[in-house]
Amino acid sequence: MNILVCISNVPDTTSKINFKDDNKSFDTNGVQFIINPNDEFGLTRAIWLQQKSGAKVTVVTVGDASCEPILRKCLAIGADQAIRIDAIPEDGYFVASQLASLCAKEKYDLIITGRESIDYNGAMVGGMLASILSIPYVANCIQLDIDGTSASLQREIDGGKESLSATLPLVLGAQKGLVEESDLIIPNMRGIMQARQKPLTVETPSDVEGQTTIQNFEKPQAKGPVKLVDAANVDTLIELLQNEAKVL
């Protein structure tokens, strides 16, 4: 089985978010980049399939050379090879189209994306990729079992979960639940050494255009200080919530 895991290079979850060039671009100064957490859940699930049934795991990112350290990390975690499509990922449709071109060339049985990236939070690349390829998509995926070419999956829905079935190939949007945090693989020395020998190829992007552009960024307005209520006066809190905030 051939598995493709789509990896987004995102600022570490604790990063301070700042913008530069007149709020037109993200300020990477002092920001550490990580594998998008949802993608790491997906990668771990793929590695399990590799260990169990010898699946071949390829990771791919659409991005410039600054994304290579996280691809190397994916290789150290256990992916067999990495591909970098050399383009700036400015729009979800553009990324999905680049990934679709790759999937048209190589045949992947299973394509794993993250539920959403924690930078754009678009939750769009997976669904778009599946639609461009005309194959099924399962969002917010929390369980996957594969038997031959049939897959049974679970999707988290508001207030519960849903069980689904489909035939491969398909695209899924991974999130916590597909594997747990404690299952994540921390690369060891051997993995890191091996990763240096594994192939990381750079491909030229295909000729597609995005559909949206970001004009500028803005940070939320600074919030006023918290109004403290004495622990002995919970009445006051209730009254404030009723009459001032008007939420009760």
Add this chain to the structure above:
Amino acid sequence: MSVVVYIESQNGIIKKAGLEVASYGRAIANSTKTALIAVTFNIEDTSILNSHGADKVYNINTAEDSFFNVDRYCASIVGIVEQENAKVVVVSASADGRYLGPILAVRAQAAYFSNVVALPSSYEPFTVKRSCYTNKAFNESVSEQGRVVVSLSSNAFGIVEQETAAEQLTGDYIESNSSLKVTSIDKATDKITIADADIVVSGGRGLKGPENWHLIEDLAEVLGAATACSKPVSDLGWRPHSEHVGQTGKPVASNLYIAIGVSGAIQHLAGINSSKVKVVINSDPEAPFFKAADYGIVGDAFEVVPQLIEKLKAIQ
């Protein structure tokens, strides 16, 4: 030209998020002087949409197919989008809405905007404000595409009433040749979900153990609220994963979020930032949550929460 809105429902009843999407769509239809077309599935009585601005309602009966079938729902909505020559299509930010959005956009040859938090600031070209970096920032995004699909963040616009006399029509439930099938669904129907709730009461590790969760549940009950928790609480197995909110959990965009014994780590706040009013109850005055909250009580949850429950019961 028109605006098409997909109105979500549960057991034949239109959800609050559906009315918000209708209200938002109506505001766009008013600005662009076009009609608002609502698409519903399996609704017996769509008359409530008359007071939320619909000019036409297509109700689609899915007959034997009682689950949300993303491919067939999508195909059915695209049919109406094309027939009505819609330039703007609006879906909610529910789990189903965010599932449908990108698929719908590709199939309807539209540009897709998720996490939209306001009305468009321009229609030529279409320009809207979206949240990004897990609510730590916003951006203004633009598309020159002739058609756009918008996923509206919950509680970002609110519900606005406008009387109309909607024409009632029946839409086709279109077949799909996808191999994807929903086989079963497991959903608590007696509990308010985090996604639908106006108020969310959340507990953190400060509650010490699952045996103390009656505090959270009782408070939620008097308030008609959904219950939630921080990540360590679900990792420890004190509460189900479905209650975990934050950057790697569920997003919360309620009107009121009450955090009890939650420190307010940046990853937790990332998921709840778009809630309108935040209240924190924490014994440590230095807890970071106090910087993010609107109201706070420095105190022991085991003393404060029972009093709060009692007082709220008394005024009901």
